[in-house]
Amino acid sequence: MTNPLLVELSRLQFALTAMYHFLFVPLTLGLSVLVAMMETVYVMTRRAIWRDMTKFWGLLFGINFALGVATGLTMEFEFGMNWAFYSHYVGDIFGAPLAIEGLMAFFLEATFIGLFFFGWDKMSPRAHLAVTWLVALGSNLSALWILIANGWMQNPVGAVFNPDTMRMEVTDFVSVLFNPTAQAKFVHTVSAGYVCGAAFVLGISAFYILRGRNVQLAKRSFVIASAFGVAAALSVIVLGDESGYTITDNQKMKLAAMEAMWQTEPAPAGFTAFGIPDMQTRTTRYAIEIPWVMGLIGTRSIDQQIPGIFDLVNKAEANIRNGLVAYDALQKLKKNHADPAARAVFDKARGDLGYALLLKRYVENPLLATPGQIHDAAWSTVPSVPSIFFAFRFMVLFGFALLAVFVVSLWYTMRETTAPRWLFRLALWAMPLPWLAAELGWFVAEFGRQPWIIDGVLPTFLATSELGISDLVLTIVGFTAVYGVLAVIEVRLMLQAIKKGPDAVIGEAGPFGDFARQPAE
Amino acid sequence: MIHTLFDYTTLRLIWWILLGVLLIGFAVTDGFDMGVGALLPFVAKTDTERRVAINTIGPVWEGNQVWFILGGGAIFAAWPALYALSFSGFYLAMFLVLFALILRPVGFKYRSKRDGVAWRRNWDWALFVGGAVPALILGVAVGNALQGVPFHFTDDLRPIYEGTLFGLLNPLALYCGLVSLSMLVMHGAAWLTFKADGPVADRAASIGTKAALIAAVLFAGGGVLVWFGAFGGYQVTSPIVWDGPSNPLGKTVVINPAAWLQNFRTTPWLGIVPLLGVVAPLLAAAGFRARRAGLTFLASKLGVACIIATVGLSMFPVILPSSTHAGDSLTVFDASSSQATLRNMLIATVIFLPIVLAYTAWVYKVLWGKVSATTIENAGSSAY
Numbered sequence: 001m002t003n004p005l006l007v008e009l010s011r012l013q014f015a016l017t018a019m020y021h022f023l024f025v026p027l028t029l030g031l032s033v034l035v036a037m038m039e040t041v042y043v044m045t046r047r048a049i050w051r052d053m054t055k056f057w058g059l060l061f062g063i064n065f066a067l068g069v070a071t072g073l074t075m076e077f078e079f080g081m082n083w084a085f086y087s088h089y090v091g092d093i094f095g096a097p098l099a100i101e102g103l104m105a106f107f108l109e110a111t112f113i114g115l116f117f118f119g120w121d122k123m124s125p126r127a128h129l130a131v132t133w134l135v136a137l138g139s140n141l142s143a144l145w146i147l148i149a150n151g152w153m154q155n156p157v158g159a160v161f162n163p164d165t166m167r168m169e170v171t172d173f174v175s176v177l178f179n180p181t182a183q184a185k186f187v188h189t190v191s192a193g194y195v196c197g198a199a200f201v202l203g204i205s206a207f208y209i210l211r212g213r214n215v216q217l218a219k220r221s222f223v224i225a226s227a228f229g230v231a232a233a234l235s236v237i238v239l240g241d242e243s244g245y246t247i248t249d250n251q252k253m254k255l256a257a258m259e260a261m262w263q264t265e266p267a268p269a270g271f272t273a274f275g276i277p278d279m280q281t282r283t284t285r286y287a288i289e290i291p292w293v294m295g296l297i298g299t300r301s302i303d304q305q306i307p308g309i310f311d312l313v314n315k316a317e318a319n320i321r322n323g324l325v326a327y328d329a330l331q332k333l334k335k336n337h338a339d340p341a342a343r344a345v346f347d348k349a350r351g352d353l354g355y356a357l358l359l360k361r362y363v364e365n366p367l368l369a370t371p372g373q374i375h376d377a378a379w380s381t382v383p384s385v386p387s388i389f390f391a392f393r394f395m396v397l398f399g400f401a402l403l404a405v406f407v408v409s410l411w412y413t414m415r416e417t418t419a420p421r422w423l424f425r426l427a428l429w430a431m432p433l434p435w436l437a438a439e440l441g442w443f444v445a446e447f448g449r450q451p452w453i454i455d456g457v458l459p460t461f462l463a464t465s466e467l468g469i470s471d472l473v474l475t476i477v478g479f480t481a482v483y484g485v486l487a488v489i490e491v492r493l494m495l496q497a498i499k500k501g502p503d504a505v506i507g508e509a510g511p512f513g514d515f516a517r518q519p520a521e
Numbered sequence: 522m523i524h525t526l527f528d529y530t531t532l533r534l535i536w537w538i539l540l541g542v543l544l545i546g547f548a549v550t551d552g553f554d555m556g557v558g559a560l561l562p563f564v565a566k567t568d569t570e571r572r573v574a575i576n577t578i579g580p581v582w583e584g585n586q587v588w589f590i591l592g593g594g595a596i597f598a599a600w601p602a603l604y605a606l607s608f609s610g611f612y613l614a615m616f617l618v619l620f621a622l623i624l625r626p627v628g629f630k631y632r633s634k635r636d637g638v639a640w641r642r643n644w645d646w647a648l649f650v651g652g653a654v655p656a657l658i659l660g661v662a663v664g665n666a667l668q669g670v671p672f673h674f675t676d677d678l679r680p681i682y683e684g685t686l687f688g689l690l691n692p693l694a695l696y697c698g699l700v701s702l703s704m705l706v707m708h709g710a711a712w713l714t715f716k717a718d719g720p721v722a723d724r725a726a727s728i729g730t731k732a733a734l735i736a737a738v739l740f741a742g743g744g745v746l747v748w749f750g751a752f753g754g755y756q757v758t759s760p761i762v763w764d765g766p767s768n769p770l771g772k773t774v775v776i777n778p779a780a781w782l783q784n785f786r787t788t789p790w791l792g793i794v795p796l797l798g799v800v801a802p803l804l805a806a807a808g809f810r811a812r813r814a815g816l817t818f819l820a821s822k823l824g825v826a827c828i829i830a831t832v833g834l835s836m837f838p839v840i841l842p843s844s845t846h847a848g849d850s851l852t853v854f855d856a857s858s859s860q861a862t863l864r865n866m867l868i869a870t871v872i873f874l875p876i877v878l879a880y881t882a883w884v885y886k887v888l889w890g891k892v893s894a895t896t897i898e899n900a901g902s903s904a905y
Contacts, residue, residue, distance in 0.1 A: 066630035069583065070623040076593040080608030081615055085679050087608075091601025092858040096866055099598040102591035103873040110587045111877075111884055114580030118904070122887050162859070164766035166678040167601070169859040334676055465609035466681050475616050482620060486627055493634050 030197015151182025268295020556709015558652020660701025
C-alpha cells in the first residue's frame with residue numbers, strides 16, 4: 001500500500017493549491033458579470049461615469065484575474081503530477097470536461113481579456129461591450145465544466161469499470177453532462193461567485209463613501225452591488241438547499257455528517273441547530289433540535305426517511321462484501337481475460353468494486369480481510385463528523401449574514417434618505433465573509449466526501465502518484481513560497497489601486513473618450 | 522452513423538494527429554511569447570523599449586497560453602495513461618515549468634503597476650524566466666521521451682516511475698532542450714520584427730538570425746545523432762491490434778537504434794518534414810537578414826511545426842517508451858481513452874476548434890499593426 005504520509009502530503013498540496021486558487025476564481029466570476037453590467041449601462045446611457053466605473057472595477061478585476069490564471073495552471077496539471085493512479089483510473093471520464101473547458105471556456109475568456117484591456121480605442125463601444133460579455137461568459141462556462149468534472153467525483157454516473165483496461169470508462173456521456181449533482185453545484189458555486197463580486201464592490205464603494213471620495217461613482221457602484229448581491233445571495237441559499245436535496249440520492253453519508261445524524265430518525269427528521277458531535281462515542285452532545293426541518297430540506301417530503309450514520313455503515317459493510325466478490329472475479333480476469341464465468345460474476349458485482357478497495361488500507365490482499373477489518377473499513381466511510389458539522393454551520397451563518405447586509409443596503413439605497421455610516425462600515429467589514437463561506441463550502445464538499453476521491457469507486461489513499469516524500473515536501477514548500485509572495489504582492493497592488501482610486505482611470509484620453517463625454521440627456 | 526464512420530483505429534490515429542496539432546499550436550502561438558520573454562533582456566534596454574517588447578504580446582499571450590492548458594486537458598482526456606505517467610514521472614521538471622509559467626501572468630499584469638526601477642527590473646527577470654525555462658525544459662522532456670524513460674506498470678496498471686530529476690537532465694536531453702530554446706528564440710524574434718519597430722526590431726532581427734541558424738544546425742545535428750543511434754529507438758515486435766483495449770501490458774518491444782528512422786525508410790516522402798525542419802529556419806535566417814518580417818514569421822512557424830512533427834513521425838506508433846520495461850511503453854494503440862470518449866472529444870473539437878480559430882483570428886486582426894514607443898506612451902493604463 002502507498003505510504004500514508006505520501007497520501008497526506010498529496011492531499012495537503014491539493015488542498016493548499018485548490019483553496020488558494022479559489023480565492024481568485026469566485027471574484028473573477030462575480031466581477032466579470034458586474035463589470036459587464038456596468039459597461040452595458042454605459043453603452044445604453046452613454047454617461048461617462050459608467051465608463052469610469054467599468055474601467056476602475058475592470059482594473060481591479062485584472063489584478064485578480066492574473067492570479068486566477070497563474071494558480072489555475074497548477075490545477076490543470078496537478079492531477080497528473082500528484083494523482084497519477086487517479087488520472088489513469090478515471091481519466092476516460094474526468095479528462096473530457098477538463099479538455100472541453102479549455103476549448104469552450106478558457107479560450108473564450110483568455111482571448112478576449114486582452115481586448116478588454118487593450119481594445120478600448122480599437123473598436124466600437126458595442127463591440128467592446130460584446131468583448132466584455134464574452135469574457136464573463138467564458139469565466140462562467142469554465143465553472144460549468146470544472147463542476148461537471150467535480151460533480152462526477154461526487155456522483156459518478158454514466159461509467160463502469162472495464163477489466164480489460166483496469167479503469168473506469170464512460171458508458172453514457174450525456175448523463176455525465178446532465179449529472180444532477182453537477183447542475184446543482186454549478187448554480188450554487190456561480191451564485192457564490194456573484195456574492196463575492198457583489199460584496200467586493202459593495203465594501204470598496206462603502207470605503208469611498210466613508211472617505212467622501214469619488215462619491216458619485218461609489219454610490220452607483222453601491223446600488224448595483226447591493227441589488228446584484230441580494231439576488232445572488234438568495235440564489236446561493238435557495239439553490240444550496242437544492243444541492244442538499246440531490247445529496248440525499250447520492251451522498252447520504254455526507255448529509256448525515258453535516259447533520260451529525262448518527263441514528264435514523266422517524267421522518268421528517270429534525271435539524272440539529274447546535275451540538276458537539278463526538279466521533280468516539282458516536283453521539284452528539286448538547287444537541288438543540290428543530291423538529292421537521294431536516295426532513296423537509298433533505299427529502300422535500302414529510303414521510304421519507306433520511307438514513308443515519310449507523311444505517312449507512314451497515315449498508316457500506318454489505319457493499320464491501322459484494323465488492324469482494326467483484327475483486328475476486330477481477331483477479332481471475334487479470335490472469336485470463338477470456339474467463340466467461342469470472343466475467344459474469346464481475347459484471348454482476350462491479351458496482352461495489354470500490355468498496356473492496358477500502359480494505360487495502362488494512363490488508364494488502366482484500367480477499368484475506370478478517371470480519372474485524374471489514375467492519376473497520378465500513379466505519380472508515382464516515383468522514384470527520386465534527387469538522388463537517390461545524391464547517392457547514394459557519395458557511396450557512398455567513399451566507400445569511402451576507403444576505404442581511406445586501407438587503408439592508410438595498411433597502412437604504414431605494415429610499416431617498418442617506419444611508420447611515422454604520423451601514424457602510426458594516427459593508428466594509430463584511431467583505432471577507434463570502435470567501436470564508438466559499439472555502440468552507442468546498443471543505444464540506446471535498447472533506448465530506450472522504451475516504452473517497454470518487455464516491456464509491458476509488459478511495460483517496462489509492463489515488464496518488466508514487467512520488468518520494470522529499471519531492472512532495474519540496475513542491476509544497478515551493479508552492480507555498482511562490483503563492484505566499486504573490487499573495488503579498490497582489491494584496492499590495494490591490495490596496496494601491498484602491499487608494500489611488502478611480503481617478504487613475506478617469507479622464508483618460510482615447511477615441512472612446514469623446515463618445516463618453518457626450519452629455520447624457 | 523458516426524460510430525461506423527469512426528472506428529477505434531481511426532479515432533486513435535486522429536487523436537495522435539490532434540496531439541501533434543495541440544503541441545504545434547502551443548509552440549507556434551505561445552512559443553513566440555516564450556521567445557519574447559527569453560529575449561526581453563537582450564532586445565530591449567530602456568524601460569520604453571521593454572514595454573514595446575512586452576506590449577507586442579500583451580493582449581495575446583493569455584489566449585496563446587490556453588494551448589498549453591488545453592494540451593494538458595486533451596492529453597488527460599484522450600491519452601490518460603500518458604497524462605498520468607509523464608506529469609508524475611517528470612514531477613520536479615514539471616514543477617519548474619509551472620513555477621516559471623506562474624510568473625508570466627503576474628509579470629505581465631503587475632510590472633506596469635508601479636514605476637520603481639527595481640520593481641520593473643525584477644518583473645523583467647520573472648518574464649525572462651517565464652519564457653526561457655519552459656522553452657528549455659519542454660525540449661528536455663522531448664529528449665527524454667526519445668530516449669525512453671524508466672517506468673513500469675503494476676498489474677493494477679498503477680504507473681511507477683523509477684527515475685530522478687537529474688536523470689532527466691542528461692546530455693542528450695539537454696541537447697534537445699537547446700534545440701527547443703533556439704527554435705523558440707527564433708520564433709520570438711520573428712514575432713518582434715513583425716510586431717515591434719525601432720531598436721527592438723533591429724536587435725531582434727540580429728539575434729533572430731543567429732538563433733535560426735543555431736536551430737537549423739542543432740536540429741540537423743539531432744538527426745545525425747539519431748542516425749548513429751545515440752537516442753536508441755523502440756520497436757514493437759509483437760503483433761499490433763490497432764483497435765484492442767487500452768492496456769499497455771502484454772506486448773513486446775525491443776530497443777533498436779534503427780527504429781526511430783524506420784517510418785522514414787518505409788514512407789520516404791515523410792522525409793519532407795525533417796527536411797523542412799532544417800530548411801525553414803534557414804529561410805527564416807535569410808528573412809531576418811532581408812528584414813522581410815512577414816515571410817520570416819511564416820518560415821519560423823513552419824520550422825517550429827516541422828521540428829515538432831519530426832519527433833512524432835519518427836516515434837510512431839510509440840508515444841512514450843520505457844527504458845527499463847520496454848514492453849510497458851505507451852503506444853498509439855494501447856494508451857488512449859475509450860472509443861466513446863475519443864469520439865465525444867472529437868465531436869467537441871470539430872465544433873469548438875474552428876470557432877476558437879475564427880475569433881482568435883479576429884482578435885489578431887483588431888490588434889493588427891506595429892507597437893511603437895509612441896503607441897505605448899499614448900496608451901495610458903490600457904498598456905502594460
